[in-house]
Amino acid sequence: MHIGIIGGGHVGQALALALRRAGHHPTLLLRDLARGGGDAVAPLAPLPGAEAYILATPHEAAEEALAAVEPGTVPVLDATNPLAMGPDGLDLAFGFDDSGAERIARALPGLRLAKVFNTTGADVMADAARFTPRPVMFAAGDDGYARTIAIQLATDIGFEAVDAGPLRAARLLEAHAMLWIDLAMRRGLGRDFAFALRRAGTP
Template identity: 35%
Template sequence: MASISIIGTGNMGSAIARLALAAGSDVQVVARDGAKAEGVDPAATAATFGDALTGDVVVLALPYPALDDVVATYGEQLTGKVVVDITNPLDFATFDDLVVPADSSAAAGLADRLPGAKVVKAFNTNFAATLATGTVGGLPTTVLVAGDDADAKAALAATLDGSGVRVVDAGSLRRARELEAVGFLQLTLAAGEKTGWDAGLALV
């Protein structure tokens, strides 16, 4: 059985947990607020930030600035694991720029800080609502995945197999920059009320 730990109990973390449970994966949900995760599906295991991670795949369903805490707390424990960065590194003060170098990405920066982990980028081009419904404009929700390790991308896909979403390999970790640009565009469109928070991009 595929196993996944999801750090974060917000809308994205909860939606990803439901998908993994629907796929039959063994799911651990880790709360960052120092308390046991509340409202977690009873089929999942609830844990507190700092507890041991049981999943072979670890999803960081957190805001970009929280990655510092993850590295400090779990750095060594993430060695050998598939680490999924879902962040969009926006400048939330201006909502008009990304805060990573133009030739890099949040995922690439995380990979540099976790050299023993297999870092992939995924879910940052999805809104929680489209993960929850499994559809975008009548089409299956597409989860784009970028990473340098084919087995790591396959491991993430295995945790979602049977959930109803479509997982598509978007290429190497270098493509994380483009995925973050797409995520940035979607967020600015939704924040500007040009689209809804239940919208998204679909592959036809």
């Protein structure tokens, strides 16, 4: 697939590397946007022939970054998390009764949106296949085709991809991402770990 990756930070670069290794054709379209300010970014020019976009900017830059994506066309896969600094450090800006993905969907009606690639770190996404068992990656979305593409791409780059249901489930996925961030940054696990599903009776 020809995939436009919106955002050239750690996540965007990791996904580009992994997708290229899996035989896809990713193109980085924007440098990462500085959280909380920075220079204005030129409007995104649509990628000719794009079959999907991955949003890998800071969450607060999402609407600006997606302004050139025509609603109802190709899927957009939201890899962002709505993070903010709180009294105890980095935390979710909001959650449990709303999600960053749902806010994007409300701001850009008709966007074929799915939530995916947000629940683990860039180092894991760059080479998920090196983990045994395979790390889990969840995908949620109200658009069935966008969710299918999210699951397929996550599988292609080495994850055990799990359908998490409608976009409302992004509230749970963003909280799951915060757990990974907390364990990595505050609890000493570092960035080289991932969650996996283990079923009874499997080795």
